[in-house]
Amino acid sequence: MQLDHATIVTAEPETVRRFFVDIAGLSDGARPPFSVDGYWLYANGRPVVHLIDAPASAPAGRASPRISPRIDHIAFRFERADEWQALLERLDARGIGYQTAQVPASAAQPAERQLFVALAPGVVIEFVTAAQPAVQPQP
Template identity: 30%
Template sequence: MPRLDHINIHVVDGQRMVTFLETVLDAREGVRPPFDFPGHWVYVGGEPAIHLTVVERAADYSPGIVNHVAFGVYDFDEARARIESAGYPYRLTGIPETGIGQFFVEGPEGLLLEIQFRR
C-alpha cells in the first residue's frame, strides 16, 4: 500500500527553514546522503520526512497548487508554546465534528505549515 514518504521543499535559506521546522514541529536536522547539490534533511518522529533543497530564487513562493503541509497530532499546549515563543504568525482553527484542532503557521519563504492537535 503506498504511503507518503517525505516532502521536498526548495528553499533559499536552508538553515532558516531548518530552524523553523525544528522549532514548530520539535523536529531535528539529521543525516543526509552526500548528494551533489546543497540541502538538509529534517527528521520528524525519527524519520527523514522533510527534504530541503537549497536553490536560488528571487522571491518567496506565492500560494499555489500545494497550499500547505500538515503534521499531527501534537499536544496543544506544547505546540502553542513552541509557535508563540518563536514569534511566527499563526491562526487557530479546527476540523468540524472531529475533535481535531489546527494551527496554521506562516513560515519562511511562503511556507504554510499545519500542526494538528486533539481537543
C-alpha cells in the first residue's frame, strides 16, 4: 500500500491550482469526467492533489460537511487484487462500514475502484485500486 493522493475542496480551485502549479511545482493533468468541476495536479507522472470546486458555505437551511472548503481526505492505493480483498475482509470482520464507488474511465486511465471509510465526523480515508477484485456490497 502507498499514499495515493490528497483531496482539497475549495471555493477557489483556480487560486489553489495556481499555487500548486506555480509555486509547489506540480503540473496540470488529465482528470476523469466527474460530475463536479476540479483539477488533478501531478508530480512525477501521478495525480497527487485532487482539487474539487465547492461553494464557500452550505446553502441556506442545509448544513452539509461535504461542501464546506476543507482538506477532504487522504487516499491509499493497492496495486494487487489480493491486497484489496484482504482490506475488505478486515473491514467486514471488524464491522467497519464503508462505501464503494468507481472512478470513470478516461482516455488517460482505466476505471478504478474506490472505497471510503468515515473514521469520525469529517475524517475520511479512501482506498483505491485499478485491480479488478470482486467488491461485495455491504448488507
